Amino acid sequence: xxxxxxxxxxxxxxxxxRRFLSGVAGSVATTGAVVGxxxxxxxxxxxxxxQRRDMRVVVFNMHGGLSQLESWDPKPLTRTGGPFRAIPxxxxxxxxxELLPMTAKQMHHLCLLRGVNTSEDDHGKGAYxxxxxxxxxxxxxxxxxxxxxxxxxxxxxxxLPGHIVVTPGGGGGRGNEAAYLGPKFSSxxxxxxxxxxxxxxxxxxxxxxxxxxxxxxxKINEQFLNQRRSAITDAYTHSYEQALKLMERREVFDVSKExxxxxxxxxxxxxxxxxxxxxxxxxxxxxxxQVTHSNYDTHNDNFNFHIEQVGEFDQAFxxxxxxxxxxxxxxxxxxxxxxxxxxTPNINLYYGRDHWSKAWSIAMAGAGVQHGAAFxxxxxxxxxxxxxxxxxxxxxHTILRAVGVDSSQSLIVDGREVPIADPAAxxxxxxxx
Amino acid sequence: MIDLDIQKSxxxxxxxxxxxxxxxxxxxxxxxxxxxxxxxxxxxWNIPGGEKVVLKGHESWAHALTYNTTGDLxxxxxxxxxxxxxxxxxxxxxxIRTIDAHQGWxxxxxxxxxxxxxVSVGNDRTIRLWKTDSGEKLAEWSxxxxxxxxxxxxxxxxxxxxxxxxxxxxxxxxxDRTLVRTLDGSTLYGPxxxxxxxxxxVRSLAISPNGTEVFAAGTHKGSNPFGAVHExxxxxxxxxxxxxxxxxxxDGIPGGLLFRACSLNDATVVSVSGxxxxxxxxxxxxxxxxxxxxxxxxxxxxxxxxxxATGLVASAHHDSHLRISGLFA
Numbered sequence: 203x204x205x206x207x208x209x210x211x212x213x214x215x216x217x218x219x220r221r222f223l224s225g226v227a228g229s230v231a232t233t234g235a236v237v238g239x240x241x242x243x244x245x246x247x248x249x250x251x252x253q254r255r256d257m258r259v260v261v262f263n264m265h266g267g268l269s270q271l272e273s274w275d276p277k278p279l280t281r282t283g284g285p286f287r288a289i290p291x292x293x294x295x296x297x298x299x300e301l302l303p304m305t306a307k308q309m310h311h312l313c314l315l316r317g318v319n320t321s322e323d324d325h326g327k328g329a330y331x332x333x334x335x336x337x338x339x340x341x342x343x344x345x346x347x348x349x350x351x352x353x354x355x356x357x358x359x360x361x362l363p364g365h366i367v368v369t370p371g372g373g374g375g376r377g378n379e380a381a382y383l384g385p386k387f388s389s390x391x392x393x394x395x396x397x398x399x400x401x402x403x404x405x406x407x408x409x410x411x412x413x414x415x416x417x418x419x420x421k422i423n424e425q426f427l428n429q430r431r432s433a434i435t436d437a438y439t440h441s442y443e444q445a446l447k448l449m450e451r452r453e454v455f456d457v458s459k460e461x462x463x464x465x466x467x468x469x470x471x472x473x474x475x476x477x478x479x480x481x482x483x484x485x486x487x488x489x490x491x492q493v494t495h496s497n498y499d500t501h502n503d504n505f506n507f508h509i510e511q512v513g514e515f516d517q518a519f520x521x522x523x524x525x526x527x528x529x530x531x532x533x534x535x536x537x538x539x540x541x542x543x544x545x546t547p548n549i550n551l552y553y554g555r556d557h558w559s560k561a562w563s564i565a566m567a568g569a570g571v572q573h574g575a576a577f578x579x580x581x582x583x584x585x586x587x588x589x590x591x592x593x594x595x596x597x598x599h600t601i602l603r604a605v606g607v608d609s610s611q612s613l614i615v616d617g618r619e620v621p622i623a624d625p626a627a628x629x630x631x632x633x634x635x
Numbered sequence: 636m637i638d639l640d641i642q643k644s645x646x647x648x649x650x651x652x653x654x655x656x657x658x659x660x661x662x663x664x665x666x667x668x669x670x671x672x673x674x675x676x677x678x679x680w681n682i683p684g685g686e687k688v689v690l691k692g693h694e695s696w697a698h699a700l701t702y703n704t705t706g707d708l709x710x711x712x713x714x715x716x717x718x719x720x721x722x723x724x725x726x727x728x729x730x731i732r733t734i735d736a737h738q739g740w741x742x743x744x745x746x747x748x749x750x751x752x753x754v755s756v757g758n759d760r761t762i763r764l765w766k767t768d769s770g771e772k773l774a775e776w777s778x779x780x781x782x783x784x785x786x787x788x789x790x791x792x793x794x795x796x797x798x799x800x801x802x803x804x805x806x807x808x809x810x811d812r813t814l815v816r817t818l819d820g821s822t823l824y825g826p827x828x829x830x831x832x833x834x835x836x837v838r839s840l841a842i843s844p845n846g847t848e849v850f851a852a853g854t855h856k857g858s859n860p861f862g863a864v865h866e867x868x869x870x871x872x873x874x875x876x877x878x879x880x881x882x883x884x885x886d887g888i889p890g891g892l893l894f895r896a897c898s899l900n901d902a903t904v905v906s907v908s909g910x911x912x913x914x915x916x917x918x919x920x921x922x923x924x925x926x927x928x929x930x931x932x933x934x935x936x937x938x939x940x941x942x943x944a945t946g947l948v949a950s951a952h953h954d955s956h957l958r959i960s961g962l963f964a
Contacts, residue, residue, distance in 0.1 A: 266861070278694070278695075279674075279675060279694065281654065281673075281674065284673075284696075285695045285696040285714035285740070286695070286714070287694060287695060287715055370831060371828075496830075496831040497830045497831045497832060497861065499830070499861045500861055501861055501862055501863065502860060502861055502862060502863035502910075502911070503834065503860065503863075506834075506836075507832060507834075507860075507861075509739075509740075509758065509782075510832075510833050549655070549673065551911070551935045551953045552863045552890075552892075552909065552910055552911060552935065553937075554863065
């Protein structure tokens with residue numbers, strides 16, 4: 203492996219996995235080095251690294267702001283409780299909304315965080331905080347959890363991208379979530395349960411012609427890179443090669459290859475198919491998958507909308523958790539269900555709930571988090587956190603820790619140390635197993 | 636029977652409960668009204684005195700209320716799926732029968748024209764018939780692909796109508812529960828792809844006293860359902876062939892939804908609009924598309940009932956008030 207020498211004089215932002223594993227001293231030439239880890243590799247650390255590369259993260263982004271009262275923290279028969287009851291779960295003493303009957307049976311795999319207080323009621327800012335673990339500032343851009351997970355966990359040898367975002371509609375392009383980690387770690391976006399756009403070779407192009415085309419491209423590319431190499435050109439090169447590998451593994455994205463029984467279990471909804479897709483991606487080596495379920499921004503008619511939306515989520519999500527558990531994947535896969543914020547305990551004039559970030563909930567499952575637990579507590583009407591308060595920064599640390607990443611470490615970017623997670627926050631140790 | 640003058644409609648009484656109200660019904664004799672609140676209680680109010688008795692029994696909100704013909708019994712349907720029979724005429728009303736009737740929300744309970752039979756409908760997409768006096772279940776059948784929002788018996792006593800989220804209005808022959816026809820109320824279903832939201836539904840069904848017309852109430856033009864931007868809509872169908880004869884719309888109500896419609900007489904319908912524009916009584920007749928009269932209520936309304944003999948309208952409001960209006964001078 204050549205060490206990158208960029209025309210601009212800067213150095214590679216990417217921690218090289220092989221170098222990392224072998225402990226070759228060449229790592230010092232890598233500006234994406236992890237402080238406190240790479241320079242002192244031992245066999246033990248290498249083993250931990252190998253183990254970490256098996257870890258996966260899935261984020262369910264409940265777009266618009268899932269109501270905690272209609273999901274993880276119900277307050278039945280109170281002023282704020284709304285019309286839904288709480289039901290028992292597979293864990294004695296933990297009750298969740300009756301809108302989640304199938305998920306209730308998987309509670310022994312889940313860990314609820316009921317004391318989230320992010321103090322940010324704006325959609326965009328809230329989403330940024332939950333996905334980056336930091337407040338948005340004009341002076342710095344931080345990578346989202348998907349990009350960080352792809353960088354820290356992904357094995358390029360899989361031939362698949364490390365960071366995939368499944369969106370309800372559209373898709374097909376690349377995201378822009380990687381910030382200083384570079385475009386290599388930005389997401390490939392899939393439109394629903396469809397494979398990436400333009401990922402099949404046109405019938406008119408023969409295999410031989412295709413091979414020759416790429417040989418020519420690589421040759422020209424190499425000539426150019428010998429003189430003008432940069433992080434950007436590396437990203438382009440990587441994109442081409444990744445696309446080629448992805449084309450070879452296109453069947454991974456084909457949910458129709460799943461048996462009918464699996465499709466039936468996950469349900470006929472878009473989310474059900476997307477969850478099935480997510481499971482296929484994870485088991486084929488994709489490190490991070492984000493599934494978006496939309497939409498929960500229910501200022502009006504909150505209860506009717508949540509019946510529809512949470513009902514759809516329940517079957518797909520519960521089946522997903524059960525499926526991962528049965529396949530032995532849950533131990534190495536962290537599942538996180540988050541939103542940009544929760545919804546007001548107060549019920550407004552038109553049966554709606556508005557934005558509420560002072561006391562809400564997220565759910566986690568698998569990897570290194572406790573299972574069958576509920577951490578944190580809100581008061582009787584759900585208006586305040588009274589125990590176990592945490593915020594976006596703490597959650598970001600916890601996600602990384604749960605998949606074996608030391609969240610206190612820093613990356614060196616353009617000669618500067620950049621903490622991988624907000625140093626003002628820390629993991630929620632009680633949540634970690 | 637009182638002479639109605641809708642132009643003179645005005646609030647006569649307003650009484651406050653302890654929690655925002657969601658439903659109301661006037662007793663057959665017009666001497667009391669029952670409301671349901673967000674704290675899962677019911678309230679019985681005497682008319683005109685306003686004395687209140689609170690009824691506790693539901694474990695969730697009760698959207699569905701109906702009296703028996705004599706007014707001795709009240710039957711309430713809750714979001715926990717329970718039907719409760721109340722001895723509503725007693726000084727201290729008691730729950731005399733509780734039946735776990737549906738899986739999930741009960742959205743409608745209505746009595747038949749002869750008062751012998753009740754129908755209940757809800758989110759389990761099943762129609763159930765009950766003996767009013769004994770609570771014996773007479774029949775049940777799966778009827779719709781989506782949540783059933785409303786039901787109404789036809790005055791002929793032979794047919795039952797049920798309406799769902801998608802705007803489908805099924806007409807059933809009660810004797811053998813066969814589907815006679817389906818009226819197309821799909822304009823009341825307003826999916827919003829941008830918000831990935833399914834919204835609307837036949838919120839209320841009403842039939843003219845002479846049985847010649849069917850009314851379906853709800854909303855349309857849901858450009859932003861999450862933000863309560865949608866307009867009221869009342870559909871008027873001909874009973875004989877199910878043809879849509881009029882779509883009643885309203886100007887200047889960008890945040891409106893008709894929660895209920897009641898026939899005043901064979902031609903005129905009163906409906907109540909809630910939503911972000913406020914609480915409004917809207918009156919429609921057969922001759923014009925837009926309302927013939929509107930009367931603003933002091934607060935957002937969520938339900939309404941009309942009592943023909945007294946000309947009274949009861950309305951349930953978010954500000955916890957039950958309001959009694961008179962449709963006369």
